[in-house]
Amino acid sequence: MSAITAEDLKVFVEQLKRLLADRSSETEVRRLSETSEGYDPTVWKALADLGVTGLIIDEDHGGFGGDAVALERVMEEVGAALLCSPLLSSAILAPALLQALDDDAAKVRLLPDLASGAKIATVAITGPSAGWIEGHVAVDAMAVGTDWSLTGKAAFVTHAHIADVLLVVARAPDGVAVFEVDPKAAGVSLTSLPTFDHTLRMSDIDFAKVSARRLACNGSAWQAVEAMIDLALIALAGEQAGGSRRVLEMTVDYAKNRYQFGRAIGSFQAVKHMAADLLMDSESCTSAARHAAQCLASGSDEAPSAISLAAFACADAFSAITATSIQMHGGIAFTWAHPAHLYLRRARADAHLFGSSDFYRERYVQQLGG
Amino acid sequence: MTTQTLTDEALKAEVTAWLADHWKPKAGDQGAGFGLHPQRDFMAKVVEARWAVPTWPKDWYGREMSLAQAKIIEKAFAAVGAPGAGQDRSNLWANTAMAHATPAFKKTIVPALLKGEVGMCLLYSEPGAGSDLAAIRTRADRKGDHYVVNGQKVWTSGAAVADYGMLIARTDWDVPKHKGISFFFLPMKQPGIEVRPLRQITNEAHFNEVFITDAIVPADNMLGPLNNGWGVLQTALAYERSVMGDAARGPRSGQDNPKGDSALVELAREAGRLNDPVIRQEVAQVTAYKVLNRLNNARAKAELAQGNSSPIMSLGKLAMSRILHEEARLRSKLLGAGSLLEGPDHPRAEDANFLSLNAYFTSIGGGTDQIQRNIIGERVLGLPKEPEVDRDMAFRDVRSG
């Protein structure tokens, strides 16, 4: 059950829209894309003040107790504005994992600072083979007295370069567990990765006998990781839906106002039909994202398959929309100065984080009984 | 010369021997981008030895040879990676000049173009005239023995290094839009021309804005008759589109890429994905697009060699657009999360991402896929044309936007 009512959410989203219009303009997105931090701490503070960083954190730990529906809705705005921030890492992955693990001491220790935005956390999940499945975890954990020591590699870790806390998924002798690591600890080395989506920051992390604190888990830690990934997929689906709608708007607007052969290019059937397909994809994307969120929030049995569906349908829709949009604009969208490619790059990143469309299509067919 | 009676075997021997004597491959030299060729010395020898345009008249560096024999020469050049052959097919600048330039201008410009001594660009598109090229507003006004040109062009590839631009400009405003356009070779290195590079989505700057203010072009540089530029443009566009249907720019990372029909199989194997049945299907499909385009082009050329023009000629650019977009998509898919990256340390990802962006060079540049489909429907299949509201009114009265 969400602690945020539908009415509150509406007001909240309106406030967020205003904040993003003001602080995540295209100019700002481009400026931040060129910085090494990749985000603006003052905007992060503003997001925290509004309650975005604490959105899904429960009220006992300084958050708002928002559910998947609230998260999805917020991410639609974030996606439309191409916000540059560690939201995915610090306000979604890390709190979702901590809440799924249910280590009370860890929640008390970490969640309030994540909710207030005072600290930034991220989660290291997959190894270099980048499958986001249990078999791809490539960090090993060894007990050293009451302490633990981590050795191995994590890949594609989002926003690790600015993280104050790393949550590392690693293989302990008794199975996968989650460990809390200080990124400045001896033996941690970060390599920043050059990303095709310039609004995203990722690193590879090498762990060499890094001292770590094991987080307790009420049940299987890998199941907690899966619960976290499911929520992240819904967040990405929301981002894809919001991005899709913004690109659709921008493109249809252009088709109405660009004249060739004495008429608006949108009057040509070839263009009109592409526009109709954009709408079909973008509406389907929004429906898939919202349905998955609703299913998860209400604890429906359908949730797992609805999440798989959203994972590939939204990824494919946003990719297709951003690709077609460039074609519909013609030469102007081949320029760096035009925003079309910024969305295309974001669409490509979203489509690969946490697993490919093919992976989720396969999972979907299995969930359907195939 | 007795090329008419030359057997295929003798021709092959002659060209192979010539190449052995004259061609010294240099590392790092890729083919000509925009007219100017990095290996001009060698290109000059190719032209003098009449290998560049063998189907052309003997007075014009040719051998009056059949297309079939010309192909033997092209193949021999390709086998050793030597540039300069096949220009009777691929050199859009020289072919356009050859067909339409005045005798005096032709004499100086054609050999220079064949030898790769002049940088070239295409001054067609304008902010208000892309697909609708006949809507251009750049003007050329006669003054004595020259024309004065004013206007703005955009998306002009290679303008920054060009010596000449093939320019379309309006020379009569009182007739319908297709009927008042003339075609020029505009000298680019003069005070009235300002070139501003545009940053592309590939983070390169090959194309430019060109601002033209009182630039001068000699009347002798006009191709075809006054106000007949639209017809000349059709020749030039046909060559451009045929070239774009034959080939496109490859990866840019510098890392070796597998070649030939098994290239995608190799990339799939390298990525460890060759056992995935979905990937196997897609590798087959994308490779098929490539092979089918090649087979189509070969059939078109064979028909052309028989003296018949082939409707297949118009398909190449559209086919190439699909090949490029689909190959890029598949390359990204093979890399999975690896395709999140770019840059020299991640050459496979760099190539996949670059190719996915640069595919729009072919699907937008030189006439968009949508315009190509219209052309195929109307000119090849004879489907009725869409009504064009401003086709018959004086250009002066046409609405712009």
Ligand SMILES: Cc1cc2nc3c(=O)[nH]c(=O)nc-3n(C[C@H](O)[C@H](O)[C@H](O)COP(=O)(O)OP(=O)(O)OC[C@H]3O[C@@H](n4cnc5c(N)ncnc54)[C@H](O)[C@@H]3O)c2cc1C
């Ligand atoms: C990389 C690159 C390099 C280029 N290099 C050059 C160059 O060197 N010289 C030069 O002169 N130009 C160059 N161009 C310009 C290119 O030829 C034009 O971009 C192209 O013709 C499209 O024109 P436009 O950009 O104005 O788009 P528009 O004509 O505005 O088209 C916008 C959209 O409308 C569609 N559309 C327009 N009319 C119709 C119709 N009748 N039916 C159906 N759909 C339609 C188009 O397909 C497109 O999707 C280059 C372009 C690119 C991308």
